[in-house]
Amino acid sequence: MTRNATPRSILDAIGNTPIVELSRVVPPGHARILAKIEWLNPTGSMKDRMARSVIDGAAASGRLAPGGTVVEYTAGTTGVSLALVCAAIGYRLEIVTSDAFSEEKRRMMRALGAVVTEVPSDNRRITETLIKEMIEASRVISERPGHWWSDQLNNHDGVTGYHALGEEIWVQTDGRVDAFVQAVGTAHSIHGAAETLRRHKGDLHVTAVEPAESAVLSGGPTGSHKIEGIGIGFIPPLWKPGEVDEIIPVTTSDAKEMTRRLAREEGLFAGTSSGANVVAALQVARRLGPGSTVVTIMVDSGLRYMSTDLYAMPG
Numbered sequence: 370m371t372r373n374a375t376p377r378s379i380l381d382a383i384g385n386t387p388i389v390e391l392s393r394v395v396p397p398g399h400a401r402i403l404a405k406i407e408w409l410n411p412t413g414s415m416k417d418r419m420a421r422s423v424i425d426g427a428a429a430s431g432r433l434a435p436g437g438t439v440v441e442y443t444a445g446t447t448g449v450s451l452a453l454v455c456a457a458i459g460y461r462l463e464i465v466t467s468d469a470f471s472e473e474k475r476r477m478m479r480a481l482g483a484v485v486t487e488v489p490s491d492n493r494r495i496t497e498t499l500i501k502e503m504i505e506a507s508r509v510i511s512e513r514p515g516h517w518w519s520d521q522l523n524n525h526d527g528v529t530g531y532h533a534l535g536e537e538i539w540v541q542t543d544g545r546v547d548a549f550v551q552a553v554g555t556a557h558s559i560h561g562a563a564e565t566l567r568r569h570k571g572d573l574h575v576t577a578v579e580p581a582e583s584a585v586l587s588g589g590p591t592g593s594h595k596i597e598g599i600g601i602g603f604i605p606p607l608w609k610p611g612e613v614d615e616i617i618p619v620t621t622s623d624a625k626e627m628t629r630r631l632a633r634e635e636g637l638f639a640g641t642s643s644g645a646n647v648v649a650a651l652q653v654a655r656r657l658g659p660g661s662t663v664v665t666i667m668v669d670s671g672l673r674y675m676s677t678d679l680y681a682m683p684g
Contacts, residue, residue, distance in 0.1 A: 380457050383410055383417045384533050388541045388664070393634040394627070394647065400547065400654040400661035402647070405538060407666055408639065412449045412477070414669035415534070419557055420450035422530030423519050424458065433517045438463060440511040441519045442503040444495075444554070444598050445474025446669055451519065452481035463516070465507040469493045470597055472676040486510070494593035497583075497602025522555050523606050531561025538562065538664050539569050547657060548574040550617075550650040550665040552599040552642045553586060556608045558666070563612060574614050574657075578642075578649040581618035586610070595621045596641045598668065617649040624648060625679055628671070632680070638671035641679055 386409045391402045407415035427433035438461040441451055448464040455462040462483040466475060469490035478485050488503050490496075504522070511518030521527055538546060549566055551559040563575045579586045580594035583602050591602040596619075621641070628644030631637040646665040654663045671680060 378457055379411050380421055380454065383421055385537060386410060388538065389637075391631075391635055391637075391647070394630055395651065395654060398655075398659060399651065400657040400659065400663050402650050402654050403542065403546075403662060403664045404637065404643075404647070404667050405534070405541075405664065406637075407534075407668055408670035410450075412453050413672065414446045414450060415531075415558060415666060416446045416450035416669075417453065418534060419521070419527045419530040420447065420454045423521070423524050423526040424451070424454045424460070426524075426526035426529070427517060427519065428458075433460070434515070436460070438513075438516045439519055440507050440516050441465070441521060442500075442507040443521070445470040445478070445673070446598050447521055448483065448485075449474055449477045449481065452478045452483040455483070456481050463507075463510050465503045465510065467499055467503060469495050469499060471674050473673045477673075491593075493595070495583075495595060495597070495600065495602070496593045497591045500601045500603075521557075522601075525607065527555060527557035528561040528564070528607065531558045532565045534558065535562035535565025539566060542662060542664065544569065545662050546570065546573065546664050547661040548576060548650075548653050548663045550576040550578060550646055550653055550663060552578040552596075552645050552649075552666075552668070553605065553608070554599040554601060554642075556605045560607070560609055560612060574653070575612065576649055576653050577613045577616045578645050579616060579618055580624075580645070581620040584616075584618040587616045587618055589618070596624050596645055597674075598640070598642050599645070617652055619645040619648045628679060631667075632671065637667060639667045640669045640671055640674050643667045643669070 410417040580600035582594040624645035
């Protein structure tokens with residue numbers, strides 16, 4: 370038996386994740402809901418796509434020199450993905466994050482070689498003030514010689530990283546997708562995937578999801594919530610409201626309850642933003658009804674949240 374002798378990098382494993390149909394949490398009379406299982410990327414999240422894209426883009430343009438140091442602020446998921454990419458290629462990485470986010474993410478970043486600086490939070494609440502303090506701390510670090518600030522909120526390469534996600538969805542659904550539902554943090558994934566899908570289907574319905582406690586995209590006041598990875602408390606710089614048909618706010622409690630249901634009833638072990646996606650997708654599926662297809666994202670793995678109260682259930 371012969372084997373392929375061509376060496377492959379872990380980065381070649383990014384993308385081409387499976388898509389599955391939700392069968393038990395979707396009531397009769399709704400459109401079918403398909404979920405893209407993005408925790409099957411190498412680090413366990415969709416952010417591997419973005420991390421590869423921004424590092425490749427910076428290296429190609431000369432902004433990031435060989436052996437240089439990448440700097441980023443993150444709730445953790447982007448930081449873990451950047452740590453993987455930097456380790457695989459040979460860059461150093463300095464991360465600014467906070468104790469508001471799960472311990473697992475901080476441990477993973479350090480395990481992959483990142484230097485991690487933690488900004489203290491107010492009782493682990495995710496707020497606009499916290500995010501802006503993290504951004505400023507990373508900006509200061511990036512001014513050191515040989516450092517490059519990836520600045521994810523303002524990095525257009527992040528959007529490019531999700532074009533392949535949209536193409537995969539189109540192929541895996543055989544072109545039968547009527548609505549796309551995705552939670553908004555930087556807005557990279559919703560815009561990147563939707564841009565590709567709309568090239569195939571111009572009348573695609575695109576739904577953004579945000580925390581109800583900080584529904585700034587919907588015109589509400591900034592606030593605190595506990596859905597990690599989304600809802601930064603202010604309008605993301607690259608947000609394009611004209612490319613979204615509606616915004617659905619979801620409470621932290623509803624997102625957590627749906628996340629637990631996905632584990633118990635569908636065998637899908639995900640993080641809280643994935644639960645928020647399904648809460649919103651159910652609203653869209655109810656309106657569209659049978660014969661239509663709604664696609665949403667399982668953003669990351671529940672293994673990243675075992676130190677939080679998400680799965681701290683009795684019994």
